[in-house]
Amino acid sequence: MKCTLIFMNFSNAPSLLLLSFFPLHNFYYMVRLFYQLVLHSRSLFNYHWPVAYSGPDEGVFLLSLGLDIGIDLGTASVLVYIKGKGIVLKEPSVVAIDKNTNKLLEAGEEARRMLGRTPGNIVAIRPLRDGVISDYDITERMLKYFINKICGGRLLRLFKPRIMVCVPSGVTEVERRAVIDAAIQAGARKTYLIEEPIAAAIGAGIDISKACGSMIVDIGGGTTDIAVISLGGIVVSTSIKIAGDKFDEAIVRYMRKKYNIMVGERTAEEMKINIGTVYPRVQEVAMDVRGRNLISGLPKTLSVTSSEMMEAFEEPMSSIIEAVHSVLEKTPPELAADISDRGIVLTGGGSLVYGLDKLLQEKTGINVIIAEEAISCVALGTGEALNNIESIEKSAAVEVRHRK
Numbered sequence: 105m106k107c108t109l110i111f112m113n114f115s116n117a118p119s120l121l122l123l124s125f126f127p128l129h130n131f132y133y134m135v136r137l138f139y140q141l142v143l144h145s146r147s148l149f150n151y152h153w154p155v156a157y158s159g160p161d162e163g164v165f166l167l168s169l170g171l172d173i174g175i176d177l178g179t180a181s182v183l184v185y186i187k188g189k190g191i192v193l194k195e196p197s198v199v200a201i202d203k204n205t206n207k208l209l210e211a212g213e214e215a216r217r218m219l220g221r222t223p224g225n226i227v228a229i230r231p232l233r234d235g236v237i238s239d240y241d242i243t244e245r246m247l248k249y250f251i252n253k254i255c256g257g258r259l260l261r262l263f264k265p266r267i268m269v270c271v272p273s274g275v276t277e278v279e280r281r282a283v284i285d286a287a288i289q290a291g292a293r294k295t296y297l298i299e300e301p302i303a304a305a306i307g308a309g310i311d312i313s314k315a316c317g318s319m320i321v322d323i324g325g326g327t328t329d330i331a332v333i334s335l336g337g338i339v340v341s342t343s344i345k346i347a348g349d350k351f352d353e354a355i356v357r358y359m360r361k362k363y364n365i366m367v368g369e370r371t372a373e374e375m376k377i378n379i380g381t382v383y384p385r386v387q388e389v390a391m392d393v394r395g396r397n398l399i400s401g402l403p404k405t406l407s408v409t410s411s412e413m414m415e416a417f418e419e420p421m422s423s424i425i426e427a428v429h430s431v432l433e434k435t436p437p438e439l440a441a442d443i444s445d446r447g448i449v450l451t452g453g454g455s456l457v458y459g460l461d462k463l464l465q466e467k468t469g470i471n472v473i474i475a476e477e478a479i480s481c482v483a484l485g486t487g488e489a490l491n492n493i494e495s496i497e498k499s500a501a502v503e504v505r506h507r508k
Contacts, residue, residue, distance in 0.1 A: 171255060171265040174486030175247070176303075177283065179232045180325025180348055180453065182212075182246070183483035184254055187490045191483055192254050197325075199246045200228045211249045220368045234345040235272040235327035236279045240286060247290035264293030268490055270482050272327045273299045274343030298489055300324070300482055301331035301341060304451040307485030308475040312336050317439030318446060321428060321464070322482065323347050323454030328424050330431045332439055340434045344427045348454040350420045351376050358416035359395065365404060367395040376457065381410045382421050383459025383466075410458070417457070425467050432468065447471035451481040 174185035177197075184193035195212030202209055204225050210218070218228040231242035255265065267287045271280060280297060287295040304322040305312050312318065313336045322329040325348040331341035352372040359365045359372075367375075371393060379391045390409045397404045428448075432440065448470055450461055455478050465472040475481050 172268075172490045173251065173254075173265045174268045174270075174483060174490050175287075176270050176483040176486060177232065177243075177247075178325050178482075179230070179235055179327070182250060183480060184250060185483045185487035185490070186254065187487065190487065191480060193250055194480075195250065197232050197246070198228055198230055199242050199249075200226055201242070203227055208245050208249060211246050216370075219370055233326060234349075235324065235343070235347075236275060237282045237286065240282055243282075244286040244289045247286055251291055264291055266294045266296070267292040268296040268298055268486050270300045270303050270486055271297050272343045273301055273329050273331055273338065273341045274327070296489075298486060299329075299331075299338065299341075300327075301329045301333065301338060303482045303485035303489065304329070304475075305331075305333050305449070305485065306488045307477070307481035307483065308449050308451055310449065316446070317435070317442035319431070319435075319443045319448045321424075321448055321450050321455070323424070323450065323452040323460075324482075325349050325453065328427065328452075328454070330427055332431060332435050332443065334439055334442075339436065339439060340431050342427050342431055344423060346420050346423045346427075347452070348376070351380065351417060351454065351457065354416045354420055355380075355413070358412070359393070359408075360398065362412075363406060364398045365393075365395040365406065366398055367393060371395065375408065375413065379408065379410045380413045380417065381458040382414060382417050383462045384414070385410050385458065421460075421463065425464065428464065428468060444470055447473050449473050449475055451475045451478050453479045 172187035174187075176183040176185075179197060181194060181196050183191055186192050196216040198212065198215040198219065199208060200210040200215040200218050200222070201207070202225060209215075209226065215228055218226065220228075222228055229239060229242055231237065231239040231246055237243045251265070251267075267290075269283055269287055271283055275283075283297065284295045300322050301320045302312065305318060305320045308320070310318050310320075310333075312333050315335055317339070318333045320329070320331050320333065327343050327345055328347045329341070329343045332339045352369060355372040355375050356367055356369075359367050375391060375393060379389050388410050390407050392405055393408050394403060394405045396402070432443070435443065448464065448468070450464070450472060451474075455461070455474055461472040461474050477484060
């Protein structure tokens with residue numbers, strides 16, 4: 105199979121290099137050869153070189169040797185967006201480590217399956233808690249693992265990507281610095297930080313550049329970010345560390361208190377997804393739950409209903425509703441009127457808990473809409489921002505750091 109590769113430069117470096125008649129599987133070796141040829145001219149590396157290639161089936165594509173990557177670095181999951189390709193990776197934020205050798209065994213879904221089931225020498229870790237990095241070293245290794253998985257380790261060593269990472273709106277400077285350092289150590293040439301409410305709004309299809317108020321409630325795994333956005337920036341916002349993980353913890357506490365049953369983290373998450381509710385259902389649903397009896401120490405199975413889940417979720421939901429009220433109280437009157445007309449947009453995996461939109465609408469009196477791709481909104485918004493990365497570099501909504 106033959107293909108043609110064209111390397112183009114749009115500045116004062118050599119104008120055009122046409123290479124043809126080599127098999128696609130030898131692409132890496134051609135790149136290495138080209139790398140050695142231009143190694144003597146440092147000026148060539150100051151440019152972003154696009155590569156157009158045509159093949160018999162694929163048509164013509166534009167593949168950048170310096171990839172632009174958007175990462176939704178969430179407490180529960182990591183989503184990776186590549187410019188021109190869309191979301192290419194969606195994995196749980198879990199890493200399995202061999203304690204004896206400190207070797208990373210698995211990351212993502214394979215590691216998540218190990219939670220609560222590992223032998224003494226293996227530990228399954230969630231390196232992010234409450235929306236921020238709790239274990240810097242493991243986060244860096246997890247990022248490197250995922251980036252290598254999608255880019256290929258060999259190509260990544262030659263061409264460093266530009267990476268945009270989402271962070272909660274309430275993170276401190278220290279927490280921002282940790283995310284930037286982790287991305288750079290994982291292989292980024294340049295790192296951009298974008299606040300989650302901005303990315304979520306863009307991903308939900310809201311035109312944030314208009315002089316019109318939009319309210320976003322992004323309920324993720326570790327944090328709930330609430331923001332009023334106008335003219336491309338955040339006017340009022342808050343970030344609380346109550347979200348999907350707190351729902352799971354509430355289920356564990358409820359089962360222990362009511363039934364003297366200890367359920368695991370994965371079981372609690374399955375209960376939240378399958379029968380979790382915060383508003384009365386038209387038809388009640390139930391689920392068989394297996395756990396360990398705390399009195400006898402033996403395994404036990406019992407049926408749990410959606411009404412019981414509503415009881416379990418009362419405490420975390422009251423905190424989220426209170427935070428929404430707090431932001432609305434601080435919103436300027438003109439923007440509050442816009443929100444009343446346009447409604448509140450819910451994004452994030454936590455927004456998919458049954459009845460959350462109905463409950464929020466009942467408590468605020470404002471129409472509440474769940475975004476179409478609620479789980480992917482932040483990653484999609486990051487991708488849209490990557491498509492306009494040159495103009496966004498000048499925006500106050502994005503922080504930029506270069507590799508030193």
